[in-house]
Amino acid sequence: AQSVTQLGSHVSVSEGALVLLRCNYSSSVPPYLFWYVQYPNQGLQLLLKYTTGATLVKGINGFEAEFKKSETSFHLTKPSAHMSDAAEYFCAVSARTADKLIFGTGTRLQVFP
Amino acid sequence: NAGVTQTPKFQVLKTGQSMTLQCAQDMNHEYMSWYRQDPGMGLRLIHYSVGAGITDQGEVPNGYNVSRSTTEDFPLRLLSAAPSQTSVYFCASSYSIPDDYGYTFGSGTRLTVV
Numbered sequence: 001a002q003s004v005t006q007l008g009s010h011v012s013v014s015e016g017a018l019v020l021l022r023c024n025y026s027s028s029v030p031p032y033l034f035w036y037v038q039y040p041n042q043g044l045q046l047l048l049k050y051t052t053g054a055t056l057v058k059g060i061n062g063f064e065a066e067f068k069k070s071e072t073s074f075h076l077t078k079p080s081a082h083m084s085d086a087a088e089y090f091c092a093v094s095a096r097t098a099d100k101l102i103f104g105t106g107t108r109l110q111v112f113p
Numbered sequence: 114n115a116g117v118t119q120t121p122k123f124q125v126l127k128t129g130q131s132m133t134l135q136c137a138q139d140m141n142h143e144y145m146s147w148y149r150q151d152p153g154m155g156l157r158l159i160h161y162s163v164g165a166g167i168t169d170q171g172e173v174p175n176g177y178n179v180s181r182s183t184t185e186d187f188p189l190r191l192l193s194a195a196p197s198q199t200s201v202y203f204c205a206s207s208y209s210i211p212d213d214y215g216y217t218f219g220s221g222t223r224l225t226v227v
Contacts, residue, residue, distance in 0.1 A: 006155075009153065032214070034216075042220075043203065043218055043219065043220045043221050044156075044203065044218045046215070046216075049214075049215065090155060090156065092156075096209075097207075097209035097214035098142070098143065098144045098207040098208055098209035098214055098216075099144070099207075100146060100158055100161050100171065101146070101158070101205070101207075101216060102158070103148075103155040103156040103157070104155055105153060105154055105155040106153075106155045
């Protein structure tokens with residue numbers, strides 16, 4: 001069975017600071033991993049998805065995630081936060097492509113000027 | 114435009130009423146699923162379908178029914194609405210082709226049960 005743990009339900013950073021959102025997964029098979037962003041009162045937008053064999057995955061809006069099999073982690077980072085990054089971020093895992101997607105509980109990112 | 118269409122966008126129900134949330138996709142995706150989103154709990158899988166005529170339960174199926182008579186449609190039925198079903202519901206379809214895979218989400222239905 002697959003599961004996802006997002007450490008920290010709220011993260012606050014200053015504008016220009018590093019953003020680090022943590023995601024650890026559990027999977028009995030090689031996982032398919034995703035990060036989604038949700039702006040207030042909107043739907044889900046794909047930030048990036050893991051591609052088998054890659055360790056560093058680049059996404060939209062300057063975000064990237066590093067896949068570390070030994071640590072079962074897929075943390076999301078952005079070198080310099082922008083006010084427009086304030087949103088809720090979800091990590092998700094599936095066992096196969098086009099299979100049920102299991103989400104973490106989300107991390108709300110606040111960016112202060 | 115191609116994608117996942119959910120209707121209605123907003124709905125208020127009284128306790129005990131029944132209703133169907135509609136979900137349609139025009140991308141010929143085999144896999145479809147329903148999620149509910151509640152504060153602090155992320156998105157939780159209600160039901161999913163791997164193809165027409167095939168459905169299965171997810172994490173929180175109680176109080177909901179689904180059927181998949183066509184590839185395009187995957188309606189979610191609330192049999193007897195309860196306040197605990199107040200939530201935002203998302204439908205998704207997914208694809209898998211050589212060298213690519215992904216999920217497309219609808220824009221959501223905000224349901225309030227009073």
